[in-house]
Amino acid sequence: MRKIAMIGMFLAGSAAAFMGQANAAEAYKIGISAGLTGYVATIDRAWSDAVKLAADHLNAQGGIMGRQIEVVVEDNKSEPQAAVTSYKKMISSDQVDIFVSGCVSAGNFAAAGNVVRAKLPMVLCSILPTQPDHLKWAFTMIPPPRFEVEVRLKYLQDKTQIKKIGVIYDPSPYATVQKTIAEKSAANFGLEVVGIEQYKHDEPDLSAQINKLKSEGAQAILKMGVGGTTLTAAKNIKQLGLDMLMLTSLEDVAVLKPVGDVLGDKFFFVASPAQVYQALPEGALKAEIDQFLKPWRAKFGDRDPNWAGRGWDGVMLIKRAIENAKSFEGPKVRDAIEKIAGFQGTTGIYNFSPENHQGLTENPLYLAQFKGGVATLAQ
Amino acid sequence: MRLHATILQLKAMTAQQSGSRRRLLAWLPGVIGVAIVLYTFIGGGYLVSVVSFGLIYALFVTGLNLFMGYTGQVSFGQNAFAAISGYMSAVLTTTYGWGVAPALACGIAATLVVALVVGYPALRLKGHYLAMATLAIGLIAYEVAVQWQSVTQGYMGISGIPPLGVFGYEITSDRGNLAFLALVAGLGVGAAALIRHSRLGRAMTAVAGSEDAARALGIDVARYKLLAFLIAAAYAGLAGSLFVHVVGFVSPEVYGLHMVNLAFTMLYVGGIGTIAGPLVGAIIIILLPETFRSFRDYQDMAYGAVLILLLIYAPRGLASLSDLWSGRARG
Numbered sequence: 001m002r003k004i005a006m007i008g009m010f011l012a013g014s015a016a017a018f019m020g021q022a023n024a025a026e027a028y029k030i031g032i033s034a035g036l037t038g039y040v041a042t043i044d045r046a047w048s049d050a051v052k053l054a055a056d057h058l059n060a061q062g063g064i065m066g067r068q069i070e071v072v073v074e075d076n077k078s079e080p081q082a083a084v085t086s087y088k089k090m091i092s093s094d095q096v097d098i099f100v101s102g103c104v105s106a107g108n109f110a111a112a113g114n115v116v117r118a119k120l121p122m123v124l125c126s127i128l129p130t131q132p133d134h135l136k137w138a139f140t141m142i143p144p145p146r147f148e149v150e151v152r153l154k155y156l157q158d159k160t161q162i163k164k165i166g167v168i169y170d171p172s173p174y175a176t177v178q179k180t181i182a183e184k185s186a187a188n189f190g191l192e193v194v195g196i197e198q199y200k201h202d203e204p205d206l207s208a209q210i211n212k213l214k215s216e217g218a219q220a221i222l223k224m225g226v227g228g229t230t231l232t233a234a235k236n237i238k239q240l241g242l243d244m245l246m247l248t249s250l251e252d253v254a255v256l257k258p259v260g261d262v263l264g265d266k267f268f269f270v271a272s273p274a275q276v277y278q279a280l281p282e283g284a285l286k287a288e289i290d291q292f293l294k295p296w297r298a299k300f301g302d303r304d305p306n307w308a309g310r311g312w313d314g315v316m317l318i319k320r321a322i323e324n325a326k327s328f329e330g331p332k333v334r335d336a337i338e339k340i341a342g343f344q345g346t347t348g349i350y351n352f353s354p355e356n357h358q359g360l361t362e363n364p365l366y367l368a369q370f371k372g373g374v375a376t377l378a379q
Numbered sequence: 380m381r382l383h384a385t386i387l388q389l390k391a392m393t394a395q396q397s398g399s400r401r402r403l404l405a406w407l408p409g410v411i412g413v414a415i416v417l418y419t420f421i422g423g424g425y426l427v428s429v430v431s432f433g434l435i436y437a438l439f440v441t442g443l444n445l446f447m448g449y450t451g452q453v454s455f456g457q458n459a460f461a462a463i464s465g466y467m468s469a470v471l472t473t474t475y476g477w478g479v480a481p482a483l484a485c486g487i488a489a490t491l492v493v494a495l496v497v498g499y500p501a502l503r504l505k506g507h508y509l510a511m512a513t514l515a516i517g518l519i520a521y522e523v524a525v526q527w528q529s530v531t532q533g534y535m536g537i538s539g540i541p542p543l544g545v546f547g548y549e550i551t552s553d554r555g556n557l558a559f560l561a562l563v564a565g566l567g568v569g570a571a572a573l574i575r576h577s578r579l580g581r582a583m584t585a586v587a588g589s590e591d592a593a594r595a596l597g598i599d600v601a602r603y604k605l606l607a608f609l610i611a612a613a614y615a616g617l618a619g620s621l622f623v624h625v626v627g628f629v630s631p632e633v634y635g636l637h638m639v640n641l642a643f644t645m646l647y648v649g650g651i652g653t654i655a656g657p658l659v660g661a662i663i664i665i666l667l668p669e670t671f672r673s674f675r676d677y678q679d680m681a682y683g684a685v686l687i688l689l690l691i692y693a694p695r696g697l698a699s700l701s702d703l704w705s706g707r708a709r710g
Contacts, residue, residue, distance in 0.1 A: 088425035110628035
């Protein structure tokens with residue numbers, strides 16, 4: 001009987017827990033579906049922390065048009081099914097007014113239909129959905145993938161004698177797009193792609209791919225994709241004794257620092273302006289980064305500001321849209337975002353339009369390397 | 380003499396009462412499952428979608444239960460069949476403009492063909508070897524979904540998959556989906572119950588008990604194992620297709636190892652080898668994370684702790700609660 005009672009109590013407790021989750025709201029609610037666990041945890045935790053920081057910052061100044069901001073974060077475990085559940089929960093139970101979601105592209109795509117039906121705008125850290133009716137309600141704060149590729153190809157063209165390159169990429173949507181761009185545009189920079197190899201997010205050794213690219217004549221490797229595999233690739237290059245450069249994608253500096261320790265001056269990475277803040281000239285960009293970095297560093301110390309900066313920008317963009325629209329209603333805020341141009345963010349200037357929901361139209365990215373353990377602009 | 384007859388009569392009545400109580404308790408888990416679905420349907424909110432996912436998984440796990448619970452085999456590769464059917468349904472409806480019903484039927488047919496081709500040689504294996512072979516099938520299907528980008532769009536996934544519907548009528552509301560899925564899951568569980576008590580089901584049980592003994596009884600073991608594998612694949616295929624039409628999107632992650640882990644958890648928590656176990660397990664396991672959502676960073680820890688408690692106090696699954704009762708009555 002005790003066993004039955006225990007199971008009964010558990011079931012009753014569980015039922016009570018999920019029955020009582022509804023919430024009424026006065027504040028303007030921002031929903032975040034983020035991969036707080038899973039393969040994008042590093043990025044999405046930084047993104048959601050920055051969104052909360054920006055909300056606190058604005059709340060301290062009186063909120064947006066007198067309304068306080070409340071942030072609701074749900075972990076999508078970096079999986080599409082969990083993302084759908086998290087979005088639906090925030091739409092129906094939390095009744096959020098807008099989404100500022102993380103970089104799990106598949107999750108954002110899977111849930112986009114529900115978000116569109118609820119007539120809520122989505123400001124994302126991921127690439128944009130491809131369905132036209134979904135795209136209408138989605139905006140992204142990240143640079144177009146080609147910017148990351150071009151900054152590397154241009155450096156190789158302008159500053160080195162290298163003519164042959166190899167590409168390694170993971171099969172994520174963002175990295176796959178970058179791979180395709182590199183393949184198509186390398187010739188415009190006087191470079192030849194001699195080989196393209198794929199790896200998995202959790203691959204423990206990339207020697208085979210790197211050796212193959214070297215045997216095909218590659219003098220430098222462009223790595224598309226984030227995560228611990230960057231360090232794996234660096235270690236493999238060193239272990240194999242190869243004289244090659246490695247140029248990687250945008251990434252958290254904490255992940256890249258050990259890579260710099262392994263490869264030294266043969267390692268380059270794409271950096272957002274906030275990551276090379278010290279080296280930036282005075283101006284509107286640096287002033288905007290300063291606005292963000294002060295509270296960020298006060299709360300999180302020297303934690304990397306790359307993904308976080310764009311989360312901060314997302315909230316500031318929404319504030320601008322609401323003020324322009326003089327309304328908190330989803331459709332009006334969506335229309336207003338579409339009309340925002342010349343918006344100075346921490347990554348660059350955002351110019352949205354009905355045809356362009358990827359606001360960064362001018363390449364704001366730099367190529368950087370570590371000098372004495374500090375990220376500096378590549379010379 | 381009369382006293383002896385009265386005692387026998389009383390004993391018979393007590394046994395009868397205990398038997399009917401036990402039968403009543405055997406229905407209890409299923410009744411709880413149905414009650415949760417009804418409560419969610421009336422209450423609405425996002426839990427409608429969560430329970431809808433639970434019902435899709437209930438179908439998937441019911442198939443797995445036929446193969447593992449009734450027939451005593453092991454398969455870690457059912458996700459492959461869900462993926463084949465799901466992708467086929469998605470591609471046929473989005474790329475070729477097929478209707479949902481024919482695309483879904485085609486998906487299940489393709490699943491059966493693949494299951495037949497794969498199952499025929501693979502089912503000659505036993506135990507760990509069969510487990511490894513089926514695991515490989517799941518991994519291969521996942522890799523194909525990732526790499527065959529011209530068809531599957533890789534990790535970009537396929538969006539714009541039409542909702543469930545037939546003859547121009549589409550189910551667009553969450554409640555509509557829940558009602559339809561409840562009906563399909565009910566039919567699926569009902570079909571499994573019929574199989575369980577049929578000649579086929581008895582043959583499966585005999586195979587699960589001892590393949591040699593079953594063979595000695597004249598049962599064609601290889602044939603029944605393959606049949607069980609095909610039925611389980613059909614259930615998985617149906618679940619895979621329903622999923623893509625309910626969500627409107629498919630990408631490889633949907634059918635990854637996560638699906639296998641979840642299905643096994645549902646099967647063992649619900650009660651392997653029982654009729655209502657897959658339904659109860661699927662609904663409870665899909666709802667558990669939601670009950671602990673407010674725990675934030677400790678959500679997974681609470682989920683794991685409850686799973687351990689469930690397996691300690693109901694080692695044969697929630698559907699075997701009647702055994703606990705009868706154990707108490709005997710004790």
